[in-house]
Amino acid sequence: MSEANPYKRVLVKLSGEVLAGSASAGLDPETVKKVASEVVLAAESGVQIALVIGGGNIFRGGLGESLGMDRVTGDHMGMLATVINSLALADSISSAGRNAVVMTSFAMETVAEYYTVRKASAHLADNSIVIVAGGTGNPYFTTDTAATLRAVELKCDLMMKATKVDGVYDKDPAKYSDAKKIDKISYIDVIQNNLRVMDLTAISLCMENMLPIRVFNLFRDNCINDALNGHAGGTDIL
Numbered sequence: 001m002s003e004a005n006p007y008k009r010v011l012v013k014l015s016g017e018v019l020a021g022s023a024s025a026g027l028d029p030e031t032v033k034k035v036a037s038e039v040v041l042a043a044e045s046g047v048q049i050a051l052v053i054g055g056g057n058i059f060r061g062g063l064g065e066s067l068g069m070d071r072v073t074g075d076h077m078g079m080l081a082t083v084i085n086s087l088a089l090a091d092s093i094s095s096a097g098r099n100a101v102v103m104t105s106f107a108m109e110t111v112a113e114y115y116t117v118r119k120a121s122a123h124l125a126d127n128s129i130v131i132v133a134g135g136t137g138n139p140y141f142t143t144d145t146a147a148t149l150r151a152v153e154l155k156c157d158l159m160m161k162a163t164k165v166d167g168v169y170d171k172d173p174a175k176y177s178d179a180k181k182i183d184k185i186s187y188i189d190v191i192q193n194n195l196r197v198m199d200l201t202a203i204s205l206c207m208e209n210m211l212p213i214r215v216f217n218l219f220r221d222n223c224i225n226d227a228l229n230g231h232a233g234g235t236d237i238l
Contacts, residue, residue: 036092042224052147055081075139086133105137167235
């Protein structure tokens with residue numbers, strides 16, 4: 001833990017779409033390497049890092065519904081997509097010289113370890129990067145909610161939400177040129193203004209457990225370290 005960085009353990013939430021790079025779907029190798037290098041760089045500062053990654057670049061549960069699938073089946077397919085992303089990122093992190101452990105919320109013994117709080121905490125204390133895949137292991141819950149649940153269970157000091165923009169805006173900056181960035185906002189204001197940073201269940205769980213959220217741009221150099229030290233120009237939700 002660096003002198004400026006006040007956090008011992010954090011959880012970083014990534015969307016699956018981030019790993020697709022400029023493509024609309026799939027995995028972009030250079031983007032995966034870039035994300036892995038940022039995670040490793042931050043871990044070298046001494047902070048313990050857990051990760052949760054979405055699966056939207058491969059499959060979304062909502063897509064299953066549009067194809068006439070049962071919602072539970074579609075959500076299970078989405079959970080499996082998060083495992084693929086997690087394995088890809090873990091391999092890239094290992095290639096960058098840091099031990100990474102993939103843990104799943106449902107049993108897949110030949111692919112990854114089964115997640116328990118005790119085992120995950122032990123890996124983190126051993127300075128391994130822990131990637132928890134499979135969402136909560138249950139349908140009807142998003143990976144935002146899964147990330148918040150794991151952050152609370154693992155007693156993380158901060159939830160870090162990595163995005164493609166510099167923080168939270170009062171409206172979609174991709175659609176509105178007059179969108180204004182918000183530097184700091186309360187949980188309740190996020191909920192009341194329906195800002196869609198994370199789903200409402202995740203925001204509520206953070207609020208109930210007083211877990212601060214820091215939203216930052218993943219595509220800046222040294223992004224995670226800068227976000228940890230408050231220099232990323234992102235948004236704090238408190």
